[in-house]
Amino acid sequence: MNSSRRQFLARSAVAGAAVVAGGTLAASSPTAALATVGTTRITALTGVTVIDVATGHRAKHQTVLISGDRIIAVGRHLPVPRGATELDLTGKFVIPGLADMHVHSLGDEHVSPPLYLANGLTTVREMAAPDPVVYDWRDRIDAGTLLGPRMVVAGQIIDGDPTLWDPNLLHVLVVNDEAGARAAVRQVKAEGADFVKVYSRLGPTAYRAILDEARRNGLTVHGHGPDQVSIQQVSNGGQRSIEHIHALALSVSSREAEVRRMQRAITIKTGDYNGWFRQVHPIEWIAANSFSRSRAADVFGLLRRNRTRVTPTLTMHNVLDRPDYTGLDPATAKYLSPDSIGTYQYVLENLYSANRPPEEVARQQQMWEYRQRFVRELFAHDVPILAGTDTGTPWMVPGFALHQELELLVGAGVTPRQALHAATIEPARFLGMSDDLGSVAPRKIADLVVLDADPLTDIRNTRKIHTVVTRGRVISPEARRRMLAGVEAAVQAPPAGPALAAGGCCGGH
Ligand SMILES: [Zn+2]
Numbered sequence: 001m002n003s004s005r006r007q008f009l010a011r012s013a014v015a016g017a018a019v020v021a022g023g024t025l026a027a028s029s030p031t032a033a034l035a036t037v038g039t040t041r042i043t044a045l046t047g048v049t050v051i052d053v054a055t056g057h058r059a060k061h062q063t064v065l066i067s068g069d070r071i072i073a074v075g076r077h078l079p080v081p082r083g084a085t086e087l088d089l090t091g092k093f094v095i096p097g098l099a100d101m102h103v104h105s106l107g108d109e110h111v112s113p114p115l116y117l118a119n120g121l122t123t124v125r126e127m128a129a130p131d132p133v134v135y136d137w138r139d140r141i142d143a144g145t146l147l148g149p150r151m152v153v154a155g156q157i158i159d160g161d162p163t164l165w166d167p168n169l170l171h172v173l174v175v176n177d178e179a180g181a182r183a184a185v186r187q188v189k190a191e192g193a194d195f196v197k198v199y200s201r202l203g204p205t206a207y208r209a210i211l212d213e214a215r216r217n218g219l220t221v222h223g224h225g226p227d228q229v230s231i232q233q234v235s236n237g238g239q240r241s242i243e244h245i246h247a248l249a250l251s252v253s254s255r256e257a258e259v260r261r262m263q264r265a266i267t268i269k270t271g272d273y274n275g276w277f278r279q280v281h282p283i284e285w286i287a288a289n290s291f292s293r294s295r296a297a298d299v300f301g302l303l304r305r306n307r308t309r310v311t312p313t314l315t316m317h318n319v320l321d322r323p324d325y326t327g328l329d330p331a332t333a334k335y336l337s338p339d340s341i342g343t344y345q346y347v348l349e350n351l352y353s354a355n356r357p358p359e360e361v362a363r364q365q366q367m368w369e370y371r372q373r374f375v376r377e378l379f380a381h382d383v384p385i386l387a388g389t390d391t392g393t394p395w396m397v398p399g400f401a402l403h404q405e406l407e408l409l410v411g412a413g414v415t416p417r418q419a420l421h422a423a424t425i426e427p428a429r430f431l432g433m434s435d436d437l438g439s440v441a442p443r444k445i446a447d448l449v450v451l452d453a454d455p456l457t458d459i460r461n462t463r464k465i466h467t468v469v470t471r472g473r474v475i476s477p478e479a480r481r482r483m484l485a486g487v488e489a490a491v492q493a494p495p496a497g498p499a500l501a502a503g504g505c506c507g508g509h
Contacts, residue, residue, distance in 0.1 A: 047090030097122025097447030099427035102388025107131030110490035113148025119399030120449035155188020160201035166271030181209035300381035316390035372412035387423035
């Protein structure tokens with residue numbers, strides 16, 4: 001077990017202790033399981049249908065007993081212990097808490113954490129926030145002093161030189177040799193990172209040094225497949241997740257050698273993300289039109305065997321491929337600050353749409369079809385998939401965006417159960433927390449979402465949230481309404497100080 005994992009578990013244990021409610025369990029507990037729980041108060045969810053995301057099985061008429069931060073029993077018509085708080089949820093459906101495995105949180109603790117929880121997200125992987133305040137959130141959430149999802153947090157992005165990021169938009173660590181790469185890893189570790197986030201413009205020498213230094217420091221490496229490094233090298237080198245479809249698409253082309261040569265030849269100036277997109281899109285177009293089934297079987301088989309996760313981030317690609325698509329739903333736009341909306345507009349106009357010639361506009365419309373096919377192929381080859389949105393890029397509203405991602409995954413042709421798997425069981429495995437997360441079962445952490453309708457019948461039903469349970473804490477429908485109203489008020493309030501103003505900056509990616 002690496003040290004970040006130990007730290008992660010240690011933090012989780014502290015959090016568990018912090019959220020245990022006081023109270024005394026009735027002495028006459030009717031099941032053996034209850035005899036061991038000591039003096040903590042029990043909550044009983046009764047009359048629910050529990051969904052097993054691994055199998056798609058629906059268990060009806062279930063009682064879920066929760067004590068402290070744990071589920072202690074699940075069973076049909078289980079008796080409710082005396083003194084327990086019973087929540088009659090007859091007719092509702094219970095799924096494990098959801099995870100968005102690719103977010104860049106907006107820097108206001110009154111916005112992102114409550115939006116995640118209100119949407120049933122009990123875990124998020126922070127892929128490099130514009131504001132380091134997220135480390136503080138992570139620790140306070142674990143200590144039970146801030147209400148929010150479990151957060152696994154990347155350090156500052158490590159990119160090559162020149163980087164894609166304009167330093168006025170997002171500060172990243174730029175490295176161009178082995179010594180710089182190793183120093184950057186040690187820096188993000190010292191700053192409190194749970195893992196290292198790598199980026200597209202890293203050269204092969206720096207990239208290899210990052211993987212090695214991360215290993216020495218007990219950190220895992222997640223992020224983009226660099227332009228100069230093949231997917232096979234990324235996967236065999238031990239990078240644990242690959243974000244987005246860009247780099248992957250090239251590896252499954254019958255013209256792989258040619259498109260990889262083109263990718264290696266890309267040059268940009270510092271901060272010219274738009275210039276990078278302008279060069280990548282024609283290469284991707286060639287790759288998409290030369291998709292090779294045998295290459296896909298080889299590459300996807302390698303990813304499957306190495307357990308290299310892929311986070312397709314369809315929600316991001318949907319907007320990037322079709323910037324004329326205005327995905328901002330008026331029902332959720334009210335949860336974004338005017339500052340965030342302004343940033344999204346800036347990113348859309350300057351990074352995404354600028355300098356895009358008409359033929360590229362037409363091609364990217366078709367690329368969207370390819371992304372969907374690509375996702376179907378990933379699932380068909382049993383590549384482990386993480387549901388992630390790239391929240392922090394246009395037009396995503398934290399928390400709500402994950403439900404869009406689930407819908408897009410199903411729209412691409414996977415089943416609702418497979419989409420839910422990518423947001424529950426696979427994140428739990430990826431984080432080394434399968435014993436604690438990913439199913440509604442005794443001894444697991446009580447991270448649950450109670451839905452008004454069956455998500456296996458229609459994935460859009462994940463939006464019909466009745467109650468959320470996070471580490472045993474119940475967020476009732478009324479509490480959830482208050483949380484959302486609080487966010488709505490917070491985004492309209494003027495920024496409280498320089499820290500918040502800085503936090504409003506930047507789409508991530
Ligand atoms: Zn991102």
